[in-house]
Amino acid sequence: MVDPTSDLGEEDEESAPRCASCGEPALGVERRTVTWVEDDVVERRHFCSEACREEWE
Numbered sequence: 001m002v003d004p005t006s007d008l009g010e011e012d013e014e015s016a017p018r019c020a021s022c023g024e025p026a027l028g029v030e031r032r033t034v035t036w037v038e039d040d041v042v043e044r045r046h047f048c049s050e051a052c053r054e055e056w057e
Contacts, residue, residue, distance in 0.1 A: 020045040021052035 016025035026032075026046040032053040035044040047053040 017046035019048040019052050021047060021055045024048045 013025040013027065016027045018024070019026050026048045030049045032047040032050055033044055034047070034053065034056075035042065037043070045056065047056065
């Protein structure tokens with residue numbers, strides 16, 4: 001299991017996941033991730049801010 005407080009190696013814009021709303025790198029303390037299971041597959045979307053996450057809903 002990955003410790004959610006650990007460094008996940010996403011230190012720069014190239015390795016960071018892209019925001020599902022605007023396409024910007026999802027980095028830093030503003031980053032939000034939504035995770036769910038659909039058809040026995042774990043799905044997730046990353047967002048660069050709370051505003052982008054709310055826009056996606």
